[in-house]
Amino acid sequence: MADSYVKVSLLPSGFLTLPEHFFCADQDDKSVRNTVPSMSFLLHHPRTGSNIVFDLGLRRNLDDYPRNIHPHLRTRQPIHTAPDAGESLKKGGLKPSNIDIVILSHVHYDHVGNPRDFTRATFIVGYGTRNLLEHGMKYHSAAHFEKDLLPPERTIELPIQAKLPNYQPKVAPQAASSPSTITLDGLVPGVSHCWKPLPPFDNAIDLFGDASIFIVDSPGHLVGHLNVFARVSEDRWVYLAGDACHHSRILDGMTDIATWEENGMVVCIHADKELAVDTVAKIRRLRKEGFRGASVEVVLSHDAKWYKEYQKSIFPAKL
Template identity: 35%
Template sequence: MAQNTPALPLPNSEQAYCNVAALEGGLLILKSKLAIAGAADDDKHVSPSLAFLLTHVRSGKRLLFDLGVCGLVPESPALTPPFKNIFIETFEPRVPQDVPASLMAGGLSPSDITQICFSHVHFDHVGNPTLFPNARFLVGSEARALFEPGYPEDPNSPYMSTLLPEGRTDFLDTKGADWKPIGPFPCALDYFNNGSLYIVDAPGHLLGHLNMLVRTSSDGGWIYLAGDSAHDWRLIPTYRDGEICMHHDKEQAAETIRKIAGLMKLPRVRVLLAHDNEWFDENRVKFKPELEPQTLTAVFKV
């Protein structure tokens, strides 16, 4: 018998919430057959690598979720020599507008950003951290193992040991006492301690994979930023391998996908994937530079 998904917390009388703006962070070619069993050879699409600017409405604090692809792809600090050509040839990344340019189009500078949370540390999500000199970086604690050692200490590693800024990176222990259940998810951190933004442990895709559950209104709207929990909507609610497994642990990935499918049954919840090409194509007009990121929030209200 199917279990009901636990409800999300109701808003209180003075409920805090966050404005949410989607930012362009480069484009990839995703071949469906890599991720979806039975997909045709010519089933491929141009997909965004989305980043999100979250602004706490009361304090004005800003947090970025992911940084997309580095604007100068061959110089990406996330691509190690053994894997650079493989990733570039497989995914054909191009960056008409990177996250720093997207911020500046909205009147902000990378130096205005003080907090950045990575869903995970793949090259199409971490951009170029060196362009954000005032930011602290939030990373799932399990990701630490990917850099022990990284390249060049391990010449075969796909992860640069220098990627995460030393002294400005906080590894979040998702097993800590502050991580508590919310909705279908067993471990989430109430980041601002007022129910406006939850960092969610979303295991499966890569060690340290995190999602975000963001309250978008004072009366009960939510957005779930799913990162790479799934690379295509055809994988929700049921994950199945394509030519390769796109996840570090496919059993955990399948369970995370099931939880997201349960979340989608709750009222006033919108789920966005990091590479959500259908949503991006439908909403591309809303990324015009003359629109400040904060003004885009109404588009994403639920």
């Protein structure tokens, strides 16, 4: 029976250092800096044998990032990039070429790793990601994106968050010249993919049609932000929350999401703070109430305490 559940393993994918006052509203001391992981995860779907990676962490060679983000990277030192997601897979007995699907929570530099290593994978991203990569956005110093980050012929951009009768990819008007996406029906044959409510969330997609892995619309942090929700045993689920928030104190309700002034404007690490607060509240509710009678483990991408506690789940081990 254990073989009928999703296997989720931690993939160490680098560390970076974050000034806490940019994230936690209760931190006034600008000297407080925490070196935190940027975690990736391997999910193995038992029925199909599919290997899925959620997020790719930091890039192995910082010089391979665009030059315009290098000043920002200097503010996040120390940064450690070994092992990256690909190396963590190899240590556990897989290669990046063994991965069928890569789901990116979003396309900030510390989550996209080295997509070119994953030569066979289909990439799944949230609505608006193509437009963001092509045109960028006016935001704070971390908002630098690469037009050629993802292989267009192997990238699925999910449709706008709505209850659609059938999966029909849509691209923002500004990105109309981008190559067309393929459909999820081609990736997972025979399964009807559409956004459906998954309380407390408004929109989720049942990836394999068997209620084992859901892609959850989790707006607020960046355009197209996605989470992944997987059943790992009869009485336990794991919710991979990406950058829904950046510190467990926020998730626990002990502090609020921070704001600060930059270039004469009040800004936040989240593109839409109001949406981010709502998403965090839903994740908190999910963790408290559980899901279909089972407990829920919530994992934030940069939770250093969780990373230290769950070293035993590094691939080839599992949660």
